[in-house]
Amino acid sequence: MVKGGTKETRAAGRALDPRAERSRAAALAAASDLLIEHGWSGVTHVSVASRSGVGRTTLYRHWPESAMLIQELLAELFEVERPVRTDDLREDLIRELQAFLAVLLNPKSERALRVIIDQAPLDPRYAEVLASCSRKGTDGLRAIVDDAKAAGGLSGGLDTDVAIDLLLGPLTFRRLISGHGFAERYVPDLVDGFLAAHARRS
Known part of the structure; x- marks a missing residue:
C-alpha cells in the first residue's frame, strides 16, 4: 500500500536483518505513543528519533515522509486476527462484532482511527487509508x-451495506461519538435485535 516500509515491500525484497527489524519496531512503537499523546502533528522524524533512539537517517531510509510512517503504523494497528467461523449465524456475528469492538477499545487504535477520520477529508492519502481500513474491517x-442471505438465514432483500451499518454503526457511535463503554451484554443484545428484525422466518 505504501512504499518504503510496508510488509508487502519487505516480503517482495530481501528480508530485513534483526537489527533493522528492531529499529523498525522501536520506531513504530514510538510513533504510536506520539500519535496518542500529540495527534497527527506530533509524529515527525525528529520526534520519533528522539523517542525511539533510532537515527533519523534510518527513519528517512524506511519512511522518506512522516506520512508513510503514520500510514504503516495505522495499517498495523488495524491488523486484527479474523474470528474463526462456526456456521452459527448468531455466534459468528457476535464474534465479528467483538473483534471490531476490541479495536475501538484499544487506546492506540481508537486514537489512530480518530486521526484517520479527522484527516481523510483533507488528505487523499488518508482517505485511501480510511477506505482500506473500512474494507478490511x-x-x-x-x-x-x-x-446467510444465500443460505436463507437472513432476508434476501436485506442490503448487505445496510446490515453492516446496523451492526457496526451503534458500536462506532457509542465509542467514538458518545465516548461510552459497553456492558457485557451489549454486543449479544445488538445481534439479537438485528436478527429479530432481519432473520428469515421459517
Whole structure:
C-alpha cells in the first residue's frame, strides 16, 4: 500500500536483518505513543528519533515522509486476527462484532482511527487509508451476511451495506461519538435485535 516500509515491500525484497527489524519496531512503537499523546502533528522524524533512539537517517531510509510512517503504523494497528467461523449465524456475528469492538477499545487504535477520520477529508492519502481500513474491517462481516442471505438465514432483500451499518454503526457511535463503554451484554443484545428484525422466518 505504501512504499518504503510496508510488509508487502519487505516480503517482495530481501528480508530485513534483526537489527533493522528492531529499529523498525522501536520506531513504530514510538510513533504510536506520539500519535496518542500529540495527534497527527506530533509524529515527525525528529520526534520519533528522539523517542525511539533510532537515527533519523534510518527513519528517512524506511519512511522518506512522516506520512508513510503514520500510514504503516495505522495499517498495523488495524491488523486484527479474523474470528474463526462456526456456521452459527448468531455466534459468528457476535464474534465479528467483538473483534471490531476490541479495536475501538484499544487506546492506540481508537486514537489512530480518530486521526484517520479527522484527516481523510483533507488528505487523499488518508482517505485511501480510511477506505482500506473500512474494507478490511468489514470483509468478515460482509461474508457472514452474504452467506446467510444465500443460505436463507437472513432476508434476501436485506442490503448487505445496510446490515453492516446496523451492526457496526451503534458500536462506532457509542465509542467514538458518545465516548461510552459497553456492558457485557451489549454486543449479544445488538445481534439479537438485528436478527429479530432481519432473520428469515421459517
